[in-house]
Amino acid sequence: MPNIVVLVKRVPDTNARIVVSGDRVDLSSVKWVISPYDEFAIEIALQHKEADGGTVTALTLGSSDSDKVLKDAKAIGVDEIVRVWNDSWTELDSNGVQSALAQAITNLGAEVVYCGKTAADTGAGSTGPGVAERLGWASVSNITDASFTGGLTVTTPVESGSAKVSVSGNAVISCDKGNLKVRKPNVKGIMMAKRAQVNVVSADAPSSTVTIVSQSPPPAKPAGKKYEGGSSAEEVARLLRDEANVI
């Protein structure tokens, strides 16, 4: 019966307006949520447990601010919630985040880890494959479906379409949206989540070699040209060739 870990990250709601003040993004008034792809990871982790038994532990790396998303994961149906943190951490780079998560995963005795394809803040997609490498495990990224009969088989995009890939041994699987419907917390789940205890663990992280210099609003585009009527498509086609040089 597999020991399953799902990685969840606290991020600003994707509808939030991102304001820059000075040279940093100001997140003091955004609403925080579980990163959207992590919801698919939770769903697949729960389906895995339903098929094979075992336990699902939601793991996050973050300060106590992240307890809320762990409790949200608990309300959806995970068994255990764990947060890895060390008060000496300030801005961890990807090396730090992955090292610390890999230690926590090892200490939890996990055999399979699900995570999001990309986090809504970084958009990176580094954590799944990076953690897998540190654990010496297989990884498959951006999966859109999974089945559990006769071992783990996942669907992942390839050059010519998509591939069904079977995974032997321990693995980190990063999850895309696919056609999954994610379950929502029910009343019982929400009650249980209220009483749930976050298990806080520590880990070591190497010092950062990537440091944030500044954050800024996206470059403003010059105002575009606007035309009325379908016949203007002819003029636009000409501009695409002569002004924009893109065709």
Place this chain on the structure above:
Amino acid sequence: MSESVIIAETNKGSIAPVTAELVSAAIALGTSPTVIVPCTDASIADGAGYDGVSRTIAVKGDCFANYDASSWAAAIDAAAPSGIIIAAATPQSKDVAARVAARRGLSIVQDVVAINGMNLTSPIYSGKAMQTVSLSGDAAVSVRANVFPAAASSAANVSVVDQSGDVSTAVQEIIARASQRLDVAEANIIISGGRGMGSPDNFSHLEKIADVLGAAVGASRAAVDTWEDIPHSMQVGQTGKTVNPNLYIAVGISGAIQHLAGMRSSKYIVAVNKDADAPIFSHADYGIVATWEETLPVLESALSSMMS
């Protein structure tokens, strides 16, 4: 000068054009690049010579016949010298670069769109802000396409390394993509339709223009959710694909924030919408306030005569 290692982007057994852009990125970082070509047939590395590159290493291995992240990373790591690792910001190369970085205990910066000395800029919060970081020491970096100029080709000085990696995943079955059309994630030009197209059949008007331009056809989430015939693989946006083409044509798409998240970094945006107040117009370089019914035939014939 410090060293860098470019992981060549390959596509259907040949070197993809973005590789030449990675050479310019390596030079912008002030590094001297070696190009690594993962392959099953080392002859493709002959196409990976560029001005400014003194060495091309073909890493030849059976493991490169199919994509397995772990074996690719192991084989590339074993053959590559040390230095800053540079890859294209495509889904597969970002994945490999993340594993190679982790193997070497390095950090990784993905989706770089500007380089200034050791300062790298990438979008964060789905492009709602930009972040500049500085590197102290080696790291891995993935670079978006269509950002840096392509370095000029020159004769490649190729050495071949035989390398195998233990494959830990196995492809059971390939499910072919329904249409033979280009994937939006790979296209330089994309024409997308939204709910305003009225029915999935009307996407044929977009396909005609896509054929003229060699473009991919994309869709909004409303189109994907409403019509079974429009697959999720076409969806552009926050829960679809993030694209960065030279030209993005949005037809009958309102321009919701989640759609913009996937395409706002396109170099040029054209919008066709009958509603003059549709939010997409604030992001369009060229906006046409009209129905698609009256616009697309004109656009198609104008483009056809220009392209022939």
